[in-house]
Amino acid sequence: MDGFHxxxxxxxxxxxxxxxxxxxxxxxxxxxxxxGYGQLAPYFLHKFRHLVAPxxxxxxxxxxxxxxQEGYSGRVGANWMTSHERxxxxxxxxxxxxxxxxxxxxxxxxxxxxxxxxFSQGAATASRxxxxxxxxxxxxxxxxxxxxxxxxLDTFRKKISAxxxxxxxxxxxxxxxxxxxxxxxxxxxxxxxxxxxxIQYEGGHELMPHVLADIFNRxx
Numbered sequence: 001m002d003g004f005h006x007x008x009x010x011x012x013x014x015x016x017x018x019x020x021x022x023x024x025x026x027x028x029x030x031x032x033x034x035x036g037y038g039q040l041a042p043y044f045l046h047k048f049r050h051l052v053a054p055x056x057x058x059x060x061x062x063x064x065x066x067x068x069q070e071g072y073s074g075r076v077g078a079n080w081m082t083s084h085e086r087x088x089x090x091x092x093x094x095x096x097x098x099x100x101x102x103x104x105x106x107x108x109x110x111x112x113x114x115x116x117x118x119f120s121q122g123a124a125t126a127s128r129x130x131x132x133x134x135x136x137x138x139x140x141x142x143x144x145x146x147x148x149x150x151x152x153l154d155t156f157r158k159k160i161s162a163x164x165x166x167x168x169x170x171x172x173x174x175x176x177x178x179x180x181x182x183x184x185x186x187x188x189x190x191x192x193x194x195x196x197x198x199i200q201y202e203g204g205h206e207l208m209p210h211v212l213a214d215i216f217n218r219x220x
Contacts, residue, residue, distance in 0.1 A: 008088075017100045018045050020058040023107040027057040029138075029219070030104055030112045032097070034061060036120025036144070036205075038069060038077035044119070047207045051216050057108060061100050063121075064092055080125040093125055094132040101135055113138040115219055119207060120175065124148040130163075131156040139219045143168040144175060144205050146184040157191050165196040166215050170203040 018041045035044035041062035048058050063078035081089035101114065114135055118126030123145025130137055131152050140163050147156075167188070169176055188196065197218075201211050 015062070015064065015096055015099075016041075017059055017061040017103075018042060019060075019104075020045055020048060020052050023057055023104065024054070025108050026054060027108045027112050028055045029057070029115060030101070030108065031056060031058045031115045031117065031216075032061065032101065033058060034080070034116075034118040034122030034126050035063065035078070036122055037063075037079050039063075040076065040078055047209070048212065050209060051212060056216075057104060057112070059100060059104055061097060064089065064096060080121055090128055094129055097125075097129045098133060101133070113219075115139045115141075117141040117143065117215075118145060119143045120145045120205065127151055127156065130159050133159075137163050139164040139166065139215075141166040141168060141215055143207065144170065144173055146176075146180065147187050149183075151187075153187070153191060157193075160191070160193050163193070163195065164219065165193050166199060166218075167196065168199045168201070168211060168215075170201055170205060170208075172202070172204045175205045 031048075033044065033048060035041060041060040045058065045060035048060075051058065063080045065080070065082065066076055066078045069075045069077045080093050105112070115138055116126050116130065118124070118141070120143075123142040124147065126140065126142065127147045128151065130140060137159065140160065142165075167184075169181070199211060199215070201208050
C-alpha cells in the first residue's frame with residue numbers, strides 16, 4: 001500500500017524469563033504467568049511469592065516489546081504486541097513461550113503438569129499460545145482479560161478439551177466493559193468447554209492474593 005518492497009529476515013536472540021525459585025527437578029506443576037500491558041516480569045512475579053512451594057515452579061516470561069512509559073526515560077514497561085506488524089509479534093511470542101517451557105522442562109523433567117495464567121493483555125497472549133502449542137495445558141486462567149479476538153476457535157476448542165478453565169473478573173474492573181464481557185460470554189458459549197469456573201471478586205483490575213491462592217489450591 002505504501003509502495004515499498006517489504007521483506008523479512010529470521011534471526012535468534014536471547015530473551016530472559018524469571019522463576020520464583022531455582023528448579024530442583026522435584027516439581028510436579030509448572031505455572032506460566034503472563035503479565036499485563038506495561039508491566040515487567042519481576043514486579044508481576046512478586047505477586048505470586050506467597051504461592052511458592054517445593055513441588056511447584058512459577059515462571060514469569062516478559063513481553064517481547066519494552067518501552068518508556070512516559071517520554072524518553074524513566075519507568076520501563078513491556079507489552080506482548082501492538083497493532084503494528086502484529087502477526088510477527090504474535091508468532092514471536094508463541095516461539096518465545098515455547099522456548100521458556102521447553103527450557104523449564106529440560107531442568108525439571110517432562111512430567112510436570114503445565115498451568116497457564118494470563119492477566120489483562122497476557123490473557124489474549126495466553127489463549128493464542130494454547131492454540132499454538134503442542135504441550136497439554138492442565139489449567140488456563142484468564143484474569144481481567146479474554147480470548148484473543150482473532151483466535152482459531154476450532155483449534156482452541158480441541159486444545160482445551162481436558163483443561164480446567166478459570167475466568168476471573170473484578171466487579172469494579174473498569175477495563176472490562178459490559179460489551180467486552182458480552183463478547184467473551186458469546187465466545188465461551190460457542191466453545192462450551194467441559195470444565196469452566198467463573199470467579200468474581202470485590203476489586204478492580206488487579207490480582208487478588210486470596211483469589212490466586214484459591215485457584216492454585218484447586219489445581220493441586
